[in-house]
Amino acid sequence: MKETRVAALKDKIILITGAAGAVGAAVAEGVRKAGGIAIATDLKGADLTLDVTSEESWQRVVAEVGERHGRLDGLVNAAGIVAIGSVEKLDFATWRRVLSINLDGTFLGCKYAFPLLKERGGSIVNLSSVSGLVGGYNLAAYNASKGGVSLLTKSVALLGARNRPPIRCNAVCPAFLEGPMVDGIAGTARDPGSAMDKMSAEIPIGRLGKPSEVAALCLYLLSDDSGFVTGADLPIDGGLTAK
Ligand SMILES: NC(=O)c1ccc[n+]([C@@H]2O[C@H](COP(=O)([O-])OP(=O)(O)OC[C@H]3O[C@@H](n4cnc5c(N)ncnc54)[C@H](O)[C@@H]3O)[C@@H](O)[C@H]2O)c1
Secondary structure, eight states: OOHHHHTTTTTOEEEESSTTSHHHHHHHHHHHHTTOEEEEEESSSSSEEOOTTOHHHHHHHHHHHHHHHSOOOEEEEOOOOOOOBOTTTOOHHHHHHHIIIIIIHHHHHHHHHHHHHHTTOEEEEEEOOGGGTSOOTTBHHHHHHHHHHHHHHHHHHHHHTTSSSOEEEEEEEEOSBSSHHHHHHHHTSSSHHHHHHHHHHHSTTSSOBOHHHHHHHHHHHHSGGGTTOOSOEEEESTTGGGO
């Protein structure tokens, strides 16, 4: 990594949700390597406890960041869950849970981070998915939640563009990545090994993505290098949605 890249987020304060997970942990590590201050949050196993579905939890964490740092430069909404199920099979409780973590959680993150981002401008990165761009017959709740994240992102971007300096907001849309989420999906199949092979075969590049590759895109979006990028859905999918 070149020196300039290493310093790309120098002294920037970045709050990350789902930071005990594959993508969130890779983002937190990348922020620190790039000279920034990562505030890693998750239900457990991170610097701060934050349940993204709880308004009270967000208020507490944002107040703590405000007291400790006086500002925020970036937010990465990486907390998320997947549930397999078609509109016919999925029960309402699972639908509500997926929407609550993936969509309500992202809404609350944007809402409560906004006041802290306003003074100096900043960047919000929302983890959407290729499933926010195209449908799958057995992904009813996940598709709805990520489609919501992608359009919420555009609304937040347009509000943030009115701020001076602007608050940018973009959605990152990965395909299947190495890590516990995809292991969990494969684990529900009769033959997890061949389910994994099938997922890789669906991707034109012929392999799953790496959390570090998604983190690199998030770091770019958090940095001033991406100053003219806002309101975008950025696929990082080995060509999956090019088909
Ligand atoms: N892994 C993939 O293949 C993939 C593909 C496309 C999009 N995504 C999205 O990227 C994001 C990160 O995925 P990942 O691969 O790191 O998943 P992961 O399962 O490794 O991590 C998700 C994290 O979210 C946390 N979380 C769950 N509920 C929470 C809550 N209520 N409050 C706070 N944290 C909570 C979990 O504790 C976990 O640490 C998710 O939004 C996911 O939908 C992942």
